[in-house]
Amino acid sequence: MTWADAVPVALGIGGRVFSGPVVLVGAVLALGLAFFAGYRLGRRAGFVGDDAGALDRRLAEIGRAQSETAGRLATMAEIFGSRQADLARALTERLDGLGHRIGQSMTESTRATHENLRRLAERLAVIDRADRTIGELTGHVVALERIFSDKQARGAFGQGRMEAIVRDALPEGAYAFQATLSNGTRPDCVIRLPNGQPALAIDAKFPLEAWNRVRAAETAEAVKLAEAQFRRDVGKHVDDIRARYLLPGETQDTALMFVPSEALFADLHERFGDVVDRALSGRVVVVSPSLLMLSIQVVQSLLRDERMREQAHIVQAEVRRLIEDVGRLADRTAALERHFAQAVQDVDQIAISADKIARRGARIESLELGTAAPGVGEEPAPRRGARG
Template identity: 65%
Template sequence: MDDTLFTIGGHGVTWAQALGGAVALFVLLVILLRRRGAREAARHDEEIAHRLSEMARAQAEMTGRMQSMAEVFANRHSDLARALTERLDGFGHRLNQSMTSQARATHDSLTRLNERLAVIDTAQKNITELSRDVVGLQEILANKQTRGAFGQGRMEAIVADGLPQGGYDFQATLSNGRRPDCVVRLPNAPCLVIDAKFPLEAFTAYRDAGGPEARKAAAQRLRADVLKHVGDIAERYFIPGETQDTAIMFVPSESVYADLHEHFEDVVQRANRQRIIVVGPSLLMLSIGLVQAILRDHRMREQAHVIHKEVTLLAEDVGRLGDRVGKLKSHHDQAGRDIDQILTSVDKIQKRGAKIEELDFAAEDDQSRAQPRLMAGA
């Protein structure tokens, strides 16, 4: 162990020294390695701590983001809930309005339906009453006396509605002792006779005829009865100077009048040639309206002198009104000229006032004060 192993710088190194140096070197290496390991461990710990802090910061950011997202989700959820509630409320309101309007429309429809049912009920009652009236009318027309009274009543109603009192007479007696159904008084002319006794028996038989032979026989009977009645009217009621040479034969039914003109035109023409005019209710009303116009024109002619006097007085009033308007116009023209003269005077006064305002009195005062000073200096 004491043997010299090698020499360094003239100094011999033994095995013990070499071994001790090796041990020291090993210890030094161990110490260095431990220090390096400690430094690496510290650096590793620092890295871990840094990573942990980064992770903590990332976790905090993630937590903040999660909280923000939670708040956003909460706001969105509240907005969505509010929007859904509003839409549900609006839908409920619209549904309520729709149901209300539908209920109102249904109520209105039911009300109108009830009204129409009431109208239909009333119409049904009217139809029932009309059917009873038709049955009664058939019964009336089946009897000759009642049928004549029916035609007389319709004719009297039309005449009384269209003419004034004194313009007609019912059942008046003529000079020959005959009594027509109605006499219409015309001004300054003979009266007009109206007969309401149309022979309806033959016409009813013509309508009720079943076969062609029966219908032909009923038509011949109808022609004969109508022409006989036309001849009776012309013989009984044509009195020269007392009645017109034209008479009216009244048919109390429009349908009978239409059938007579359609199927028995020859009978109507023969009656016209005998100056007998066959009329229905509508034509009788038209004829009475024409007579009423004639009476109105006659009354106006009777009052023509009164109208002429009133027109003369009206012309005199118009002349006086023209004179007074002329005087008023002259007064108005004179007043206009006076106003023009007043305006001229006012204009002159305004111009003189403007000239007075344009005068410079301050400069004249300065000049008047300057003259005494000049005289004192002299």
């Protein structure tokens, strides 16, 4: 590295930037001014006596040094100019390459951003649909919660499900809703059994208040108290069903207590088996929608059997008529068979007559006439009554 490479390319003074050649020229001028000022001060101080000649020679040397320095500064300025142009060209090329890379990066980033925004829009659309669905489900859940919280509405809900199951399985006249019994009570449904048997009573007002308290309880003590209250409520409801709907000679000695939820029915048997046992001991059977449907299908089979027994005499009469028709068919088949046999015999006689005619025709064709006595070569005459 030369001494010119060690010179700073630029210098900043007071917020302004100066290039290297300008800095060097300024330094040389400042050095010359310093020597001139020293010379003036020496003369004023009286140091120009005998050493005046030496001082002149020194100043001449300084002038030559300044000339050499000026030449060198010009060379350095030219070198710095070329290097500054190379630096500017390199900076321009690098800036162009950097701009191209930045443009490509921005293009790719824009494309990726658009793709991400499109996917985000699709996901937001899916989320929006899911949010609307959740809103609708929330409304349904709130309505269902309102139904279960209201005793009258809860009874209507259970009554509606029970009525739908009964209507779908039984014919008209085999059931009655809110029918009045002899003691003035009105069960939710009465199913009329065949053969004059007592009716089957169904109750659809299952107590859910204590059950909701059991589900809402958070502490062990609260759960224990809620379960005890639930057992008391269900026990009282079972006693009411037994006292109101089990009437000897009018209703069956067993009544059905309808639970409108399969999950509640399963949880009831799992956690409150003693409640179910108490209901069974009181001849009150707890049924879910599926069990009620199965019970209705059993009743439907009984009704079908009863209708078949009621129509048995009609079936027997029809069977007798069918047997008579079969006998007549057999007689007519035998007569037809005789007709076919006679027809076959007639066909055979016709075949014999045709054969005779054919032989006689053959003899006529061969001129075998007049030589034979009458009756010779002829078939005997058929018997009286025979065909031929």
